[in-house]
Amino acid sequence: MANLRVQDKRRVLLLGTPSYALSEYEDICKRYFVQSISRDGFKNHKDVTEAIAREVSQATAAGEQPYVGFIWFFDTSRLGPFDESMLHPLTDSGCRFFSGGGAGYDDIETQWMASQGAYYCNTPTAVTISTANAALMLIFAATRAITHGDTSTKAGKWRGDQAVPEEFLPIVPDVEGLKLGIIGLGAIGKALSVRAQACGMEVMYYARNRVPDSESTSATYVSMDELLVSSDVISVNCPLTPETRHLLGPVEFAKMKTGVFIVNTARGPIIDEEALVAALRSGKVLRAGLDVFEREPIVHPGLLDPALSRRVTLQPHAAARTHQSFMKAEGQIFKSLKEFMRGERPEYAVNHPKI
Numbered sequence: 001m002a003n004l005r006v007q008d009k010r011r012v013l014l015l016g017t018p019s020y021a022l023s024e025y026e027d028i029c030k031r032y033f034v035q036s037i038s039r040d041g042f043k044n045h046k047d048v049t050e051a052i053a054r055e056v057s058q059a060t061a062a063g064e065q066p067y068v069g070f071i072w073f074f075d076t077s078r079l080g081p082f083d084e085s086m087l088h089p090l091t092d093s094g095c096r097f098f099s100g101g102g103a104g105y106d107d108i109e110t111q112w113m114a115s116q117g118a119y120y121c122n123t124p125t126a127v128t129i130s131t132a133n134a135a136l137m138l139i140f141a142a143t144r145a146i147t148h149g150d151t152s153t154k155a156g157k158w159r160g161d162q163a164v165p166e167e168f169l170p171i172v173p174d175v176e177g178l179k180l181g182i183i184g185l186g187a188i189g190k191a192l193s194v195r196a197q198a199c200g201m202e203v204m205y206y207a208r209n210r211v212p213d214s215e216s217t218s219a220t221y222v223s224m225d226e227l228l229v230s231s232d233v234i235s236v237n238c239p240l241t242p243e244t245r246h247l248l249g250p251v252e253f254a255k256m257k258t259g260v261f262i263v264n265t266a267r268g269p270i271i272d273e274e275a276l277v278a279a280l281r282s283g284k285v286l287r288a289g290l291d292v293f294e295r296e297p298i299v300h301p302g303l304l305d306p307a308l309s310r311r312v313t314l315q316p317h318a319a320a321r322t323h324q325s326f327m328k329a330e331g332q333i334f335k336s337l338k339e340f341m342r343g344e345r346p347e348y349a350v351n352h353p354k355i
């Protein structure tokens with residue numbers, strides 16, 4: 001590596017610093033001038049937007065070279081959307097590389113970035129195992145009424161009073177032999193399919209594009225209608241796109257078996273939350289395990305209503321928050337940055353900038 005003077009090094013702006021891929025980070029810091037904005041106390045989009053505007057205007061006033069890359073690592077759903085209103089000071093001054101941790105990029109304006117000549121790189125395989133494991137965990141949580149038992153035990157009520165049906169701990173189904181319908185058989189859906197089959201579940205899937213049988217992990221391809229009608233458990237594992245927004249709404253819930261279990265580790269808006277709450281109230285859906293919500297971090301009040309809350313297990317969009325996923329994601333971000341700096345199209349670029 002040539003021994004560049006600090007002022008000649010290309011500049012990269014980070015939101016926070018990495019915690020896991022530290023040797024890769026050290027290498028990045030040797031190659032480029034790396035500036036980090038502390039994200040301590042940042043709550044939302046406005047905090048990030050203001051910090052970027054401040055940083056870019058200070059750098060410009062000091063006559064420094066513009067930042068060519070911006071990396072934010074994690075918390076896309078909390079701090080995003082990562083959009084034009086937040087990022088334009090960077091693209092206006094020459095930034096052409098963006099990357100954040102995570103597989104989904106529905107709340108990132110990748111097309112706008114491309115129109116500015118900038119790449120967006122996700123971390124496509126970093127969260128596969130953690131998210132599939134979280135989906136499996138929520139399948140167990142929903143089928144085995146984990147929240148119900150946990151609530152009763154902590155309240156000193158043990159299994160509850162048999163005379164109060166909504167409080168009495170139900171006898172639950174074992175997953176062995178249950179039919180699992182997976183919506184979306186990408187990497188996460190496939191990893192879930194393998195795990196669920198190991199637990200004795202019969203797995204079917206629906207996906208917009210049928211997966212070749214050699215790659216379908218022995219999951220049976222069915223139509224969406226057949227999946228809705230036949231599944232005992234439905235797990236959402238597809239990306240959020242205009243086509244998948246409210247993919248499960250009142251019409252779809254009506255087609256499901258009475259007593260179905262619903263799990264979502266993909267994106268909240270794929271399920272019409274109002275319709276899910278109504279289906280829980282009517283008993284159509286017996287229990288649900290949700291890691292994602294329609295208006296994060298706001299949770300639909302119906303899910304918190306004591307009449308329903310024992311029947312739902314809720315997680316704060318935490319499926320990918322494992323040491324291993326963070327390590328892999330940081331490594332993939334730095335790999336993309338280096339490819340971009342070499343003038344290559346990064347392997348994990350999801351858009352096609354005009355260059």
Ligand SMILES: O=CC(=O)O
Nearest residue numbers: 102103104127320
């Ligand atoms: O939500 C997490 C991801 O998109 O990877």
